Amino acid sequence: MAKKSKIRPRVDMPMQDPTVRCTNFREVALGYSREQAMLEASRCLQCKTPTCQSGCPVEVDCKGFIRAVARGDIETAYGIIKETNSLPAVCGRVCPQENQCEGHCKLAPTGKPIAIGRLERFVSDSYYAKNPCDAITGRDDCPMLREDLKVAAIGSGPSSLTVAGYLAARGIKVTVFEALHELGGVLTYGIPEFRLPKSIVHTEVEFLKKQGVEFLTNQVGGMTVTIDDLFAQGYKAVFIGVGAGLPKFLNIPGESLIGVYSANEFLTRVNLMKGYRFPEYDTPVPLGKHVAVFGGGNVAMDAARTALRLGAEKVSIVYRRTKNEMPARREELEHALEEGVCLECLAQPLAFEGDDAGNLTGIRLQRMELGEPDESGRCRPCCIEGETYVLPVDLAVLALGTGPNPVLLNATPELKQTKWGYIDGDDQTGETSIPMVFAGGDIVTGSATVVMAMGAGRRAAKVIARRLLGEE
């Protein structure tokens, strides 16, 4: 391996200035120019046995596409990425690359891995308008869709979109059933505009539509349409990608005070319903002067940064452990701090406090310290006896994770569940206790990442294609 000193640093990606961006919802990271992308790609060692690809849940041929970028052949690079990844413009933005492709890069130990995510983003952004069929098949015409082998996907988040892309490319007709009025699942209601512009999601969905994928909105899996209905309508396989959207609460006193919101509600009002443009859009959004966000994951970062953009004077992330144990991506945490989000670490909420009218006025917190590592390997947070204090806030957002949504599961009692209430799917195929019914994404694993859900969709789609087309 080359000596540390000889490796050029990663090419920085231009960003919106923190003092400006915290007042708008426009995208924070601005993306590479062609020159920057080629320069970054030229750092790639082109390893004989690349490890980056195996670090990617959807198996993008990173080495191949980076080689094409290095010589300025963006078109070829796009074709290579799109062969395995239905949502490259999304992945280039929201994947935890540092743990996946980039984490497995041979340069990772030097601290200067190839910026694979940024390159993926550059390539897909450059080829928005490209003919979708050409990208996958090298031909102008899409494969003829087999209506007789049609497949249903419930939910329109990353796992279902991946299933749709994979099968459509192989000529199988897919219909996606979405309960909300907009497509994209968590990409639309969960991830804010400043991290993933909705236009990117729309573009990826349009791409799938051009490939012949059918999308139906306002269709609630288990209510408007059941799994039995789908088989009765001639679908040969069903993929369940309904995510895990049921928000968790702390179950402490005062949680129903006005001013206490789940991150899902807060973000749905803003992202899906465009509440930040109220009254032009009809859905109001809670505005706080002093905001506390509970949790240390990416959703907590998104909620805190959103509150800041809505005009909060002070936004604090309250976390039981310290900054070092937060599960959020480092980049997201850094962006939040740059924008002025404060950290209230080693603090655990005990109770919400309110006024006589039922409005939130503060949160009583328990001061914590780190003890010995627990089973998760992280230091256990322990109470410092007697040390409690009140943080005055008028808005609290709980980003504590989510559980399985019960709607489809209640309607489908024969679907075997795990002891935590998620769908019990085969590790390798995603097939559930009902033959030809597959599941993937958060409804199987619990809250995870976009690309993990895509990986699950890809695994299931491979099996579905093999069974329906008789390929081995």
Added chain:
Amino acid sequence: MPNTIVKKKGLIPGRVSEMIISAPEIATKARPGNFVVLRLSPQGERIPLTIADTDPQAGTITIVYMVLGKTTAMLEKLVQGDDILDVCGPLGKPTRLDKVGTVICVGGGTGIAAMHHIAKGHHRVGNRVVAIIGARSKDLLLFEKELASFCDEVLVATDDGSYGHKGFVTEVLAKRLAQDAHVGEVVGVGPVPMMRAVAETTRPFKVRTIVSLNPIMVDGIGMCGACRVTVGGKTRFACVDGPEFDAHSVDFDELMRRLGSFREQEQASYNTYCECHG
């Protein structure tokens, strides 16, 4: 097909209307107690409305709404033949319809329409159904005729005494419970103070009492937690755990407070709409 308004009827001029909407899939699937979420424009909010009736053969559902804010005011502007942008459903858990003998269904205001579908369900499973409906005055009373077509009794209360008992539905309910020891269940649908009063009226009689709650909702499919209510000390989501709950365990004070969460914005939005659209 796309959520077309098949028929619209003003029930209380300018305030309460009934709409029959073409929605074949929902009409087939909807059970008493279910609701739908509507959205009227690309900038619009999502609002929940209880399904007042269905006609699976015709492929239609019936909704009844009171003009209370911007979205219902916009709904009131639509006419027969117009399409509703989004109709999502059926949502919520259907009413538990056990054969218990006599069921008293109490309805107030537009809640009478929602109660109608539940009462119909109880009638279908063979219960004896007594409807007690109330309004401020006779001309504000809804669905009396429809209820009379299948209910064993329809009792009326008006605040001003213009029709039926002068006073509240709960007075009629209390009298009835005192006379009849065989009431197996009471259902209350209406404004929160009325549902709370129904709960307090039936409590001493120890009769199973169900209320259909109407908290603020956003998605209606169990994703946001906006509609959380405290029932028996536990946090429940009205959209997926309800909307019907045991009346004796509901924290009505909290429900009332939470319903006011966005009152200022809602009022401002409605006022702006009224100024611009008369």
